[in-house]
Amino acid sequence: MKKGFLLLFLNIILLSCARVGSPVGGAKDAVAPKFVGSNIDTARINVPVDTKELKLYFDEYIQLKDIQKNLNISPPIGYKKILPTTMGNKYILIQWDENLQENTTYNFNFGNAISDLNEGNVLPYYNFAFSTGEKLDDLYISGDVIDGMAKPASNTATPSTENKKNYVVGLYQEKDTINYSQKPYYITKADPDGYFELNYLSPGEYRILAFEDENQNSVFEAGKENVAFAKDKIDLKSSISGMKLVIYPSKKALKYKEMKEATGGAVMIFEGHPAKVDVTALSEKLKDYNVTHKPYSDSVNIWFDAVKQDIGIRQSENLKFKYSADGKEGEASIFYRLNPKNEMIGSSVESKIAPTKNFEILWNYPVQNIQTEKWTLKIDSVNTVPFTAKISTEKPNKVQVSGDFQIGKKYSLTVPKETVQSYYTSNPKSYQFNFEIDRAENYGSFNLIIENKPDAKFWVQFLNEKGDVQFSKFSDEASHNFNEIKPGKYLLRILVDNNGNGQWDGADFTNKTFAEDVYIFPKEIEIRELWQNKEVWNLKSNSTETPVLNAPPNVN
Incomplete structure (x- = not known):
C-alpha cells in the first residue's frame, strides 16, 4: 500500500515538473x-x-527577437518597458510615460520580431494601430527601395535588390524647420526585397526619406548612410502606391575632422570632399614645408624635414596651422613627434604584367624626380635592355616603366638608393623589382557601343565581384575598347559628370541635390581567355536617373 502511494506521488511530481513545450513526435508546428x-x-x-x-x-507562447531593431512606432513614443524579454509570454506589453497626442493614429510595426516560442515561426510585419480621435487614419504610401549601385537582377533592366540592406523609409511633417536628427514622424522598414508600406497616415504635407540604417538608430546620417529623397514635398490627400525610391551614397557636409602625424610630416583630414584646400603654418619654427591636396580628397598632406628644422625630435611640439577649405576657414593643430621609422618605401603594383601594359611602382611619398640613368633593367637576369620611366600625371606617387617587353620573359629592375626624390627625402635603400610579361591568350577583350550617350562626359567602369574598379575611362565617346582584361565576371557601369567638376557626386541631402546620373549594365559581363565580347548599350532603356518623387557612388 505504501509502495503504491509512493509511486503515485512520484508520478504527480514528474508531471508537475514537466516543461511546457512541443510533444515528442507528431507533425512540426509551422x-x-x-x-x-x-x-x-x-x-x-x-x-x-x-x-x-x-x-x-x-x-500561444511568443518571444520577441531583436525588438529594438524591429519595432517602429509612428508617431514616435519613448517607451520604457517591453515584455517578453527572455522568457516566453502569451502577450506583449509596451509601457511609456508621456501622454498621447490628441486626434492621432498610432501604429506599432513589429517587423519580424514576433515568433512562437517553440518552433520560432515568425508573424511577419505585424501592425497594430489605434487612434485617440474618432477614426483611424487610413492613407498609405507603398513602393520599393532600390539600390542604384547594385548588380542588376537577372534578365531585368532595373537595379537589383539582391544585396539585402536594412532600409528605413520615413515621413517628416512639412514645417518651416525640419529636424532630421530626430526619428521620422512616420517610419517603416522595407522588407528584404525592398518593398515598403507606410500605413495609417493622416492627410497632410510631408517630406519622404529612405536610407540604409547601418547603425540602426532610425535617423539618417549624411555621408555614412546611403539615401533617397524627394526634392518636393508630398501633399498627401489620397494613398500612393508604386513609388520607386532609388538609393545612392550620400555626401557629407564639409568640416575639418583632425590632424595626425604621417609619413614625411603631418596630414590634415576633412569630411565632405573639399575641392580646394589652402594651408598656412602658424608656428614660427616650421618655415620650410610643402602642401599637397588632390581636389575632392579628404586628406591634405603637409611635408617638411623635421630633422633639419629640429621639430619633434626630443619631445612632442605643438604645430599650428590655418586652413581655407572651399572658402571655409579655420585653425588646426597637432602635437607632433617624429617617427624615426618613417622612410620612403616603394612597391610594385603587379609582378605579372599584361603584354602592352607598363610596369608600375608605388611610393609612399609623391615623387618629384627620378634619376633613371642610374637604374638598370635586365632580361632573364643577364642582358641589360633599354627602358623609359616617368612619373604618373594622375598619381604623383606612381612611376611607370615601359619598354620593348617580350612575352613570357622575366625582367629585373634595379633602383639604387637616393635615385627617387620627394620632398626633403629620397629612397634610403636600393630596390630590385622582378616582373614577368604575361601571354596575350590569358586575357580577353570587350567592345562597347553606347547608344543615347550622356551629353556630359562620363566614366565607363568595370568592377570585379568584390566591387573594386578594375578599368575606368573618362570620355564623351560612344565607342570604347577594353583590352587585356583578366578572365572573370564584372559589373559594367557608367557614372556621369553632370556638373563637370571631374568627379562623381553623391546625393547631397542637406542641399536637396540628387546624385549625378548612373547607369548599370543590365547583365553581368563574363570575360574569358581569348574571347572578344561586344555589346550595344542603349542608355534610355537602362537608366537609374532620378524620377519624379524619387531619389536618386565615389569615383575615385
Missing part, C-alpha cells in the same frame, strides 16, 4: 502566432490620451 485581443477596445478609436501601455494577446 503556424505563426495569432493575435487574439488587446487592452484597447475592438474599435481602436477614442483611446484616452493618458493611456500609458499597450497589451497584445496571442494564442
Whole structure:
C-alpha cells in the first residue's frame, strides 16, 4: 500500500515538473502566432490620451527577437518597458510615460520580431494601430527601395535588390524647420526585397526619406548612410502606391575632422570632399614645408624635414596651422613627434604584367624626380635592355616603366638608393623589382557601343565581384575598347559628370541635390581567355536617373 502511494506521488511530481513545450513526435508546428485581443477596445478609436501601455494577446507562447531593431512606432513614443524579454509570454506589453497626442493614429510595426516560442515561426510585419480621435487614419504610401549601385537582377533592366540592406523609409511633417536628427514622424522598414508600406497616415504635407540604417538608430546620417529623397514635398490627400525610391551614397557636409602625424610630416583630414584646400603654418619654427591636396580628397598632406628644422625630435611640439577649405576657414593643430621609422618605401603594383601594359611602382611619398640613368633593367637576369620611366600625371606617387617587353620573359629592375626624390627625402635603400610579361591568350577583350550617350562626359567602369574598379575611362565617346582584361565576371557601369567638376557626386541631402546620373549594365559581363565580347548599350532603356518623387557612388 505504501509502495503504491509512493509511486503515485512520484508520478504527480514528474508531471508537475514537466516543461511546457512541443510533444515528442507528431507533425512540426509551422503556424505563426495569432493575435487574439488587446487592452484597447475592438474599435481602436477614442483611446484616452493618458493611456500609458499597450497589451497584445496571442494564442500561444511568443518571444520577441531583436525588438529594438524591429519595432517602429509612428508617431514616435519613448517607451520604457517591453515584455517578453527572455522568457516566453502569451502577450506583449509596451509601457511609456508621456501622454498621447490628441486626434492621432498610432501604429506599432513589429517587423519580424514576433515568433512562437517553440518552433520560432515568425508573424511577419505585424501592425497594430489605434487612434485617440474618432477614426483611424487610413492613407498609405507603398513602393520599393532600390539600390542604384547594385548588380542588376537577372534578365531585368532595373537595379537589383539582391544585396539585402536594412532600409528605413520615413515621413517628416512639412514645417518651416525640419529636424532630421530626430526619428521620422512616420517610419517603416522595407522588407528584404525592398518593398515598403507606410500605413495609417493622416492627410497632410510631408517630406519622404529612405536610407540604409547601418547603425540602426532610425535617423539618417549624411555621408555614412546611403539615401533617397524627394526634392518636393508630398501633399498627401489620397494613398500612393508604386513609388520607386532609388538609393545612392550620400555626401557629407564639409568640416575639418583632425590632424595626425604621417609619413614625411603631418596630414590634415576633412569630411565632405573639399575641392580646394589652402594651408598656412602658424608656428614660427616650421618655415620650410610643402602642401599637397588632390581636389575632392579628404586628406591634405603637409611635408617638411623635421630633422633639419629640429621639430619633434626630443619631445612632442605643438604645430599650428590655418586652413581655407572651399572658402571655409579655420585653425588646426597637432602635437607632433617624429617617427624615426618613417622612410620612403616603394612597391610594385603587379609582378605579372599584361603584354602592352607598363610596369608600375608605388611610393609612399609623391615623387618629384627620378634619376633613371642610374637604374638598370635586365632580361632573364643577364642582358641589360633599354627602358623609359616617368612619373604618373594622375598619381604623383606612381612611376611607370615601359619598354620593348617580350612575352613570357622575366625582367629585373634595379633602383639604387637616393635615385627617387620627394620632398626633403629620397629612397634610403636600393630596390630590385622582378616582373614577368604575361601571354596575350590569358586575357580577353570587350567592345562597347553606347547608344543615347550622356551629353556630359562620363566614366565607363568595370568592377570585379568584390566591387573594386578594375578599368575606368573618362570620355564623351560612344565607342570604347577594353583590352587585356583578366578572365572573370564584372559589373559594367557608367557614372556621369553632370556638373563637370571631374568627379562623381553623391546625393547631397542637406542641399536637396540628387546624385549625378548612373547607369548599370543590365547583365553581368563574363570575360574569358581569348574571347572578344561586344555589346550595344542603349542608355534610355537602362537608366537609374532620378524620377519624379524619387531619389536618386565615389569615383575615385
